[in-house]
Amino acid sequence: MSYDILIKKDKYKQFNLRGNPFVKTSAEAMTEEEILKTLVFTAEDESIATNIDIVLSGGGATLSLVGDYGTGKSVRAIAISDTFKRHNGVVFFCKVPSGDPARYAKALFEAVCPEALSLELPPEDKDFIFETYEYYKNLVMKNFELDSHKAGKDLANIFSVLSKNNYITCFIIDEFEELASGGNEKEIREAFTLTREYLSRVHGLNKHMTVICSSPKSWHMVKEVHPAVISRIMGEIEFEELDNDAAVELVSKRLKLYREGDAPDPLFPFTREIIERANEVSFHNPRYLLVILRSTLEAALKREGSQKVDLNDLDTGIRLARGKLSTSILKRMKEELTSRELEIFLKICEKFNGGPVFASQLAESLDIDQGNVSRYLNKLAKMGYLKQTRDGQKVLFEAKELYIVVFAKRKAIKSETQEKNED
Ligand SMILES: Nc1ncnc2c1ncn2[C@@H]1O[C@H](COP(=O)(O)OP(=O)(O)OP(=O)(O)O)[C@@H](O)[C@H]1O
Ligand SMILES: [Mg+2]
Numbered sequence: 001m002s003y004d005i006l007i008k009k010d011k012y013k014q015f016n017l018r019g020n021p022f023v024k025t026s027a028e029a030m031t032e033e034e035i036l037k038t039l040v041f042t043a044e045d046e047s048i049a050t051n052i053d054i055v056l057s058g059g060g061a062t063l064s065l066v067g068d069y070g071t072g073k074s075v076r077a078i079a080i081s082d083t084f085k086r087h088n089g090v091v092f093f094c095k096v097p098s099g100d101p102a103r104y105a106k107a108l109f110e111a112v113c114p115e116a117l118s119l120e121l122p123p124e125d126k127d128f129i130f131e132t133y134e135y136y137k138n139l140v141m142k143n144f145e146l147d148s149h150k151a152g153k154d155l156a157n158i159f160s161v162l163s164k165n166n167y168i169t170c171f172i173i174d175e176f177e178e179l180a181s182g183g184n185e186k187e188i189r190e191a192f193t194l195t196r197e198y199l200s201r202v203h204g205l206n207k208h209m210t211v212i213c214s215s216p217k218s219w220h221m222v223k224e225v226h227p228a229v230i231s232r233i234m235g236e237i238e239f240e241e242l243d244n245d246a247a248v249e250l251v252s253k254r255l256k257l258y259r260e261g262d263a264p265d266p267l268f269p270f271t272r273e274i275i276e277r278a279n280e281v282s283f284h285n286p287r288y289l290l291v292i293l294r295s296t297l298e299a300a301l302k303r304e305g306s307q308k309v310d311l312n313d314l315d316t317g318i319r320l321a322r323g324k325l326s327t328s329i330l331k332r333m334k335e336e337l338t339s340r341e342l343e344i345f346l347k348i349c350e351k352f353n354g355g356p357v358f359a360s361q362l363a364e365s366l367d368i369d370q371g372n373v374s375r376y377l378n379k380l381a382k383m384g385y386l387k388q389t390r391d392g393q394k395v396l397f398e399a400k401e402l403y404i405v406v407f408a409k410r411k412a413i414k415s416e417t418q419e420k421n422e423d
Pocket of ligand 1: 035040073175290
C-alpha cells in the first residue's frame with residue numbers, strides 16, 4: 001500500500017496545478033531558482049539595482065534592507081547574490097546567530113575567511129586571512145575577551161585585501177535583528193560597535209558592497225546607538241507595503257511555477273478581486289498573503305463543485321491559517337507594543353469580539369482610568385491595529401480584519417451580497 005492514495009496530489013489538477021503554489025513562505029524554504037522565478041520588483045529594487053551598478057562599475061556601497069517579518073528581505077539578498085555571481089563577483093553570506101558578540105564575530109569570520117582562502121591570493125595575504133580566522137574561530141571556545149573595535153577593523157581589512165587583489169565582493173549579513181534578541185544591553189552595544197567599526201572602514205572601499213537585512217526595530221536601535229556614523233555611510237532601503245499590482249504579479253508568478261496544462265487565464269483559479277482582497281486583509285505583507293492564499297486554495301478544493309476561488313473560500317482560508325498567523329502576529333506585536341497595550345488589544349478581540357467598542361466600556365472591564373484607556377486606544381489606532389469610527393460625539397474602536405479573524409475568531413470577510421444588503 002502506498003501513501004500516494006492518501007496524499008491526493010491529483011486534487012490540484014482540477015485547477016491546472018501540480019501542487020499548492022503558496023506552501024513556501026520564506027526564502028529559506030525555496031531554491032535559488034524558485035526565488036528568482038517568482039521575485040516581483042517593487043520601487044525598492046530600483047535603488048538596490050543602482051547600488052549594485054555602482055559596485056560593479058568599480059565603486060563601493062553599503063546598504064541596509066529594512067523591513068518587517070516576511071517583507072522579502074532574504075529573497076532580495078538571494079537576488080543580489082545571484083547578480084554579483086553573474087558578474088564574477090564573490091559573495092559571502094552570514095546569517096546572524098543570537099547570543100553574545102563573540103558568537104557574532106565568529107559567525108562573521110566564518111562566513112568570510114574560508115571562502116576568501118579559496119581564492120587566488122599572494123601568500124602574505126593568505127597568511128593574514130588564515131591567522132585572523134584562527135583567532136576568531138577559537139574565540140568562543142577559548143573564552144577570549146572580544147575587542148569589538150579590533151574585530152570590526154580585522155573584518156574590514158580582509159575585504160581591503162580582496163579589493164586590492166581586484167576581486168569584486170559582496171558581503172550579505174542577514175537576520176541582523178537576532179543581535180537584539182537574547183543578549184543584554186552591554187552585549188548588544190558591543191555587537192553594534194563591531195558592526196559600526198566594520199562599516200566605517202569598508203565605506204568607500206572599491207568593488208565592495210555590504211548588505212545588512214534587518215527588522216525596523218533593530219535597525220532603529222543601531223541608529224540610536226551610533227546615529228551619525230550609520231546615517232553617513234549607509235544607503236537605507238525600507239520596504240513599503242506590497243501594492244495590489246505587485247500582489248497580483250506575485251500570485252501570477254507563483255501559479256506559473258506550478259502550472260500544469262492549459263489554464264483559462266494566468267490567475268486561474270484566482271481572480272484579481274480575490275487577490276486584492278487577500279492583500280488588504282494581509283496588511284499588504286507578502287508572507288501573510290502567501291499563508292492566507294495557501295489555505296484559501298485548500299478551502300476551494302474541499303468545496304464540492306468549486307470552479308474558482310471565491311470570497312467564502314478566502315474567509316475559510318483565513319480561519320484555517322489562524323494558528324500559523326497568530327503565532328507570527330503575536331511575535332511581532334510583542335516587539336512593538338507594551339504589555340499593557342497588548343492586554344488592551346487582546347481584550348477588545350477576545351472579550352468584545354473585535355469591537356466596535358467605546359473607551360468607557362473597556363475602562364470598566366479592565367478597571368483602568370478612562371483617560372488612560374483612551375490614550376492607549378488612540379496609540380493602537382495610530383499604529384494600525386485599530387480602526388476608528390464615530391457614533392455621534394463618541395469614538396468607537398474596532399480591530400482590523402486580520403486581527404478579528406485570528407484573535408476574535410469571527411467572520412470578517414463579507415461577500416458582495418452581504419455588503420450590498422447592508423448598504
Ligand atoms: N517582492 C517579492 N516578490 C516575490 N515574492 C516575495 C516578494 N517579497 C516577499 N516574497 C515572498 O514572501 C516570502 C517571505 O520573503 P522573505 O523570506 O524574503 O522575507 P524576510 O523579509 O526575509 O522575512 P524574515 O523577517 O522572516 O527574515 C517568501 O516566500 C518570498 O518568496
Ligand atoms: Mg529573512
